[in-house]
Amino acid sequence: ITENEQHQFNVVAQYRAANDKPNNNFRKATLDPNESNTETLIIALDNFVQQFGGELSFTNEDLTFKEPAQRTACGIGDLSSAHLLATNYIPTAQFSFVVDLNYQTDLARSSETMQNFVLDFSNAIAEVLTCSNDYVRVTSVNKLEKNRRQTKINFGLTTPDPTETQKLVEDLKARARNGFANHRILKHVQKNEYDYKWKPLITYFQLQPTDFAPEFNIDYTSSMPTEDKRGGFPYYLPIGWYRHALKVVDKYPEDKLWLGSNNLDGEWPVAFHGTHGGAVKGIKEKGLLITKVDLMREEAVEQKGKYFDRPGLYVATHCTGGSHPTYTTPFTIRKSPDITETFRVVFQCRVKPDAFTIHKGPVQEGYAWRFVDPDAIRPYGILIKNENTEEPSLEDAN
Structure with a gap:
């Protein structure tokens, strides 16, 4: 049994x-x-979470799905924020500062000493930047082999607003360039032109066993109609996929109509979102959209004005074609010593009407919908598909 297979058993x-x-x-x-x-599905979610350095965590606490961007910025993901992780919409700027402290004698002489330093360091960074302590997370403390009198501190900086994060990052870079000579904790940081990397990063992805609503699961077989309507917009059924429904009715108690299927006012349309967290150079040919290059931003501003001149989130009107490796990451489970099964996963979402702009290009099938409000996208189902299941053609899906 491989290490990955043992991990899957442990998660289950x-x-x-x-x-x-x-x-x-x-x-x-x-x-x-x-x-x-x-x-x-649990193994699929664990595979998804591992892309972002997180750990699947099971809890019996009642989880609210409000303000997913805020919780993601604090390192806690859940099913309401999965789309934010996959698009890197809440990116973490990862820094590595070098401090003039001996790892063994100054920091690691006891677990309490290390814990206190990590807490003090995080609080100090937040203090000089005047941001919440929750937005600064130390990920590791490593000794430097070449100079034992120095230690490397790896940490991330995140806020719910990518633009605000960028401002804080530039502020921190400027301060580190000049040093923190008068600060009680940060005076140990070496003056330097520190670089950083953008990466989605979470600590835990929380799940409740009651997050799922199996009574609403659907097997989208070829005998079903390929098109319906939700929220006044066409709903293109994901033929060939199996939906695990999420229990979301009580997650948004102030909104009773968003999940309806009668095309009434207040009902939200259906769209689809991929699960791959890797680097994607813009919106690709078809299916689900995960983008680091905000190609439709200018067109969005032309459609709906300056409010949309902010980092965008993209969903797709069609699921068919979204299982392309660009948009989903395959994972395998061993069924027997000689047989493994390979699956892919897509998030099925409801999206707030009038909160998006509509773009034909560069997708080949259907439309791309672009959002700037992370609360305007609500995952309500997780689609899973066996790679051995025949994929319907784009023509068959319309």
């Missing part, structure tokens, strides 16, 4: 324990990888 075991079914004897309660199996 944690899910079973959280779901009050702690049968971790996988010979008796086997792991059966298939599209309709919730445990397959």
Whole structure:
């Protein structure tokens, strides 16, 4: 058994324990990888979370889905913020500062000493930048082999607003260039022209066993119609995929109409979102959109004005074609010693009417919808597809 396969078993075991079914004897309660199996979905979500350095965490606490950008900036993801992770909409600027402290004698002489330093360092960065302590997260403290009197501090800086994060990053760079000679904690930081890297980063991705609503699961078979309507917009059914429904009705108690299917005022249309967190150079040919190059920003401003002159989030009107490797990351589960099954995952979302601009190009099929408000996209289902399932053609999907 490989390390990854053992990890998958461990994740499923944690899910079973959280779901009050702690049968971790996988010979008796086997792991059966298939599209309709919730445990397959749990492995899919764990695979998704690992892209961002996070860990799947099961909790029995009631999770609110309000203000997903705020929670993501603090390092906590959940099913309401999955689209923000996949698009790198809430990026973390990752720095590596060098401090004139001996790792062994100054920091690692006890766990308490290290914990206090990490906390003091995070608070100090937040203090000089006048931002929330929650927006600064130390990810590791490493000794330098070449100079034992110095230590490297790796940390991330994030806010819910990418523009604000950029301002804080430039402020921190300027301060580090001049040094922090008069600061009690940061005086140990070496003056330098520190660079940084943008990367989505979370600590935990929280799940409740009750986050799923299996009574609303759907197997989108070829016998179903390919098109319907939601919120006054066409809804292109994801034929060939299996939907695991999320329990979201009580997550937005102030809004009773958004999840409807009667095309009434207040109902939100359906769109799709990919799960791959890698670097994508703009919106690609078809299907689900994950973009680091905001190609439609100028066109969005022309459509709806200056409000849309901000970093954009993209969803697609069509799911078919979205399983292309550019937009989803395949993962495998061993079914038997000789057989493995490969799956892909897509998020099915409702999106707020009048909160997006509509773009034909450069997608080949359907439209790209661009948003600037992260709260205007609400995942309500997770689509999963076995790679061995025949993919309907774009022509068949219309």
